[in-house]
Amino acid sequence: MFNFDLVERNKNLIVNIGIVVIALFIAWHLHNSANNQINNLVQQQESELEKNKVAQDIAALEQKSEKYKNTFVKKDLAEIMDILTGITKNTQVRILSVKPVAEEATENYRISSFLITLKATNFHALAEFISRVESYKDIYLINEVGISSTAVQPSGPGDNTDLAVTLKINTVYY
Numbered sequence: 001m002f003n004f005d006l007v008e009r010n011k012n013l014i015v016n017i018g019i020v021v022i023a024l025f026i027a028w029h030l031h032n033s034a035n036n037q038i039n040n041l042v043q044q045q046e047s048e049l050e051k052n053k054v055a056q057d058i059a060a061l062e063q064k065s066e067k068y069k070n071t072f073v074k075k076d077l078a079e080i081m082d083i084l085t086g087i088t089k090n091t092q093v094r095i096l097s098v099k100p101v102a103e104e105a106t107e108n109y110r111i112s113s114f115l116i117t118l119k120a121t122n123f124h125a126l127a128e129f130i131s132r133v134e135s136y137k138d139i140y141l142i143n144e145v146g147i148s149s150t151a152v153q154p155s156g157p158g159d160n161t162d163l164a165v166t167l168k169i170n171t172v173y174y
Contacts, residue, residue, distance in 0.1 A: 077098065077100055077114070080098070080114060080171070081095075081098055083136065083138070084098070084116070084133070087129065087132045087133055087136065088118075088129065091125055091128050091129045091132070092120060092121040092122070092125035093118050093119070093120045093121075093125050093126065093128075093129040094118060094119045094120075095116060095117075095118045096117045096118055096119060097116070097117045098114055098115070098116050098117075099114065099115045099116075099117075100112070100113070100114055100115075101113035101114060101115055101168065108174075109172050109173065109174055110172070110173055110174070111170050111171070111172055112170065112171050112172075112173065113143070113168055113169065113170045113171075114168070114169050114170075114171075115166060115167070115168055116166065116167045116168075116169055117164070117165070117166050118165050118166075118167070119150075119162050119163065119164060119165070120162065120163040120165055121162060121163075122163065123163065126147070126163060126165055130142055130145075130167075133169065138171065139171060139172050140169050140170070140171055141169065141170045141171075141172075142167055142168070142169055142170075143168045143169070143170055144166075144167065144168035145165065145166070145167055145168075146165065146166040146167075147163055147164070147165050148163070148164045148165075149161050149162075149163060149164070150162050150163070150164050
């Protein structure tokens with residue numbers, strides 16, 4: 001039946017084959033567990049990289065919001081007058097008066113308003129002034145405009161009329 005003599009002669013070979021099979025089995029399990037660990041580490045790395053990207057995006061947005069907050073600071077009346085006077089230097093507009101109006105508070109920001117009375121030589125000068133005010137680097141929004149005509153000289157062929165203008169200008173700040 002079973003040939004013990006054959007086993008006795010090849011016992012070293014059988015033991016060696018058994019050891020090799022066991023070693024291969026252990027190596028296969030170690031290889032699989034190492035691959036699983038590597039896959040977990042790669043997933044963790046990808047997750048951390050995504051978190052870092054989100055954190056960098058948040059930091060960039062915070063920096064931008066801080067820059068905007070620095071832009072939207074409350075200016076006092078003298079500073080606004082200096083800005084508006086600078087704008088009128090190269091136009092045919094003269095500022096007669098500036099009067100602060102009540103502030104409006106919203107949930108995220110405040111609106112400060114000023115009522116400005118000025119004289120303009122013509123509509124083109126007024127339009128140029130308004131364009132310069134609204135395109136200034138700080139935010140100034142013109143909400144209301146009132147225009148009336150005033151005769152500078154008596155009626156005649158060479159009439160020269162100035163425009164009396166009232167503007168309500170708003171500025172936004174935090």
